[in-house]
Amino acid sequence: MNKITNHMPTAELQALDAAHHMHPFTDNSALAKKGARIMKSAKGVWLTDTEGHRIIDGMAGLWCVNIGYGRKELATAAAAQMEELSYYNTFFQTSHIPAIALAAKIAEVAPGDLNHVFFAGSGSEANDTNIRMVRRYWDIMGQPEKRVIIARTNGYHGSTMGGGSLGGMAGIHAHGGKIAGIVHIGEPNWWEQGGEMTPEDFGLLRARELERMILQLGVENVAAFIGEPVQGAGGVIIPPSTYWPEIQRIVDKYGILLIADEVITGFGRTGNWFGSQTFGIKPHIMTIAKGLSSGYQPIGGSIVNDHVAEVLGSAGDFNHGYTYSGHPVAAAVALENIRILQEEHIVEHVRDVAHPYLWAKWQALTDHPLVGEAKLVGLMGSIALTPDKATRAKFASDTGTVGYRCRERCFANNLIMRHVGDRMIISPPLVITPEEIDILIARATKSLDECYAGLKADGLMKSA
Numbered sequence: 001m002n003k004i005t006n007h008m009p010t011a012e013l014q015a016l017d018a019a020h021h022m023h024p025f026t027d028n029s030a031l032a033k034k035g036a037r038i039m040k041s042a043k044g045v046w047l048t049d050t051e052g053h054r055i056i057d058g059m060a061g062l063w064c065v066n067i068g069y070g071r072k073e074l075a076t077a078a079a080a081q082m083e084e085l086s087y088y089n090t091f092f093q094t095s096h097i098p099a100i101a102l103a104a105k106i107a108e109v110a111p112g113d114l115n116h117v118f119f120a121g122s123g124s125e126a127n128d129t130n131i132r133m134v135r136r137y138w139d140i141m142g143q144p145e146k147r148v149i150i151a152r153t154n155g156y157h158g159s160t161m162g163g164g165s166l167g168g169m170a171g172i173h174a175h176g177g178k179i180a181g182i183v184h185i186g187e188p189n190w191w192e193q194g195g196e197m198t199p200e201d202f203g204l205l206r207a208r209e210l211e212r213m214i215l216q217l218g219v220e221n222v223a224a225f226i227g228e229p230v231q232g233a234g235g236v237i238i239p240p241s242t243y244w245p246e247i248q249r250i251v252d253k254y255g256i257l258l259i260a261d262e263v264i265t266g267f268g269r270t271g272n273w274f275g276s277q278t279f280g281i282k283p284h285i286m287t288i289a290k291g292l293s294s295g296y297q298p299i300g301g302s303i304v305n306d307h308v309a310e311v312l313g314s315a316g317d318f319n320h321g322y323t324y325s326g327h328p329v330a331a332a333v334a335l336e337n338i339r340i341l342q343e344e345h346i347v348e349h350v351r352d353v354a355h356p357y358l359w360a361k362w363q364a365l366t367d368h369p370l371v372g373e374a375k376l377v378g379l380m381g382s383i384a385l386t387p388d389k390a391t392r393a394k395f396a397s398d399t400g401t402v403g404y405r406c407r408e409r410c411f412a413n414n415l416i417m418r419h420v421g422d423r424m425i426i427s428p429p430l431v432i433t434p435e436e437i438d439i440l441i442a443r444a445t446k447s448l449d450e451c452y453a454g455l456k457a458d459g460l461m462k463s464a
């Protein structure tokens with residue numbers, strides 16, 4: 001049997017990594033000089049690296065390890081499925097038990113009439129599916145000119161050509177371009193962009209950009225609107241309370257399709273099964289991935305409502321699919337993940353225990369001299385770093401300079417917390433306990449203190 005060699009000294013692993021491994025979203029030559037931190041094992045909310053550090057994972061990997069690391073049941077489910085039926089496709093009028101069971105289970109936990117699942121291998125692939133699906137839907141409805149999809153600046157929908165184009169991140173568009181027929185409106189980011197308005201008024205203003213864009217393009221050209229219930233990679237931007245109800249009103253009024261990208265917010269992250277429930281949204285299609293399998297296997301999909309599924313099924317083939325759509329091993333693992341979420345009442349744990357406990361401490365971080373607002377929904381949260389809370393000022397240094405310094409202090413203190421610009425974000429495994437939240441907050445506070453001291457010493461506590 002091929003044994004993966006994990007007995008090498010860290011420096012040798014780092015050298016091989018630098019020589020042969022191209023990292024995503026990374027300056028690879030800068031990383032090669034510094035050396036990657038190499039993870040070796042994990043259990044619950046704790047990672048262990050090759051140097052033996054025990055690190056608390058405030059990000060659940062990449063927002064995905066909802067049930068925590070190292071659950072044997074998922075390994076057993078994968079091994080059993082590989083022995084029973086390691087692979088089969090679902091293309092040419094065939095199916096298999098794990099895909100059937102998982103689709104039925106997803107329909108059970110998804111709200112309302114979201115009862116049909118088209119499987120993909122990731123969130124990006126699922127969003128590519130969505131682009132083709134909504135355009136195909138309007139073809140069949142006899143309105144093939146309805147092709148434009150409206151999305152949002154600073155949204156994140158993956159990094160394939162389709163996903164990256166739906167996303168509103170200039171840095172991604174700059175590398176490889178953007179496909180036609182996708183336009184962007186502003187994001188509901190009150191802290192940065194709300195000026196003198198109340199958050200509620202600003203939420204309405206941003207939502208009404210959707211109506212203006214529909215009228216500008218002509219409703220006869222618009223297929224759909226896509227948004228994350230809470231922008232994740234954009235910095236955990238929790239919209240003002242007025243935002244989603246107004247978006248829903250506009251979508252209903254003009255009869256366009258609504259896609260909720262629930263790749264992060266699905267499967268318990270916001271204290272309900274789906275973020276759409278937390279924010280009162282009624283999407284026609286939901287994008288799922290990440291927490292669907294808690295990251296134990298790569299799998300994603302689109303949950304489609306009865307009406308859209310019926311239309312798509314009424315006109316022959318839909319010429320779309322992936323070799324690994326509904327992969328039996330990934331499906332068996334996702335099914336076991338959902339069983340654990342249900343039977344161990346993990347969504348209720350988020351809502352009734354972990355969120356209230358963390359919220360009290362998270363909110364208290366605004367007493368720190370570096371922290372402006374603190375936001376948290378379920379177990380996804382952010383804090384805005386600022387040199388002046390009263391004016392919500394930006395730092396004079398390039399955006400992200402301070403956030404990066406703060407993230408480095410967290411890393412040094414064995415806490416994984418990410419920065420997006422000068423916002424710090426968390427999204428820990430949903431199984432985190434109050435004791436572990438205490439450790440997370442203690443390490444975050446220590447890191448903020450160290451970051452603040454460094455900024456003062458270097459003369460960086462200056463407003464732009």
Ligand SMILES: *Cc1c(COP(=O)(O)O)cnc(C)c1O
Nearest residue numbers: 122123124156157158263264289
């Ligand atoms: C991560 C993410 C994606 C992309 O998922 P991948 O599995 O990385 O392709 C899409 N949408 C949202 C909201 C995400 O957070």
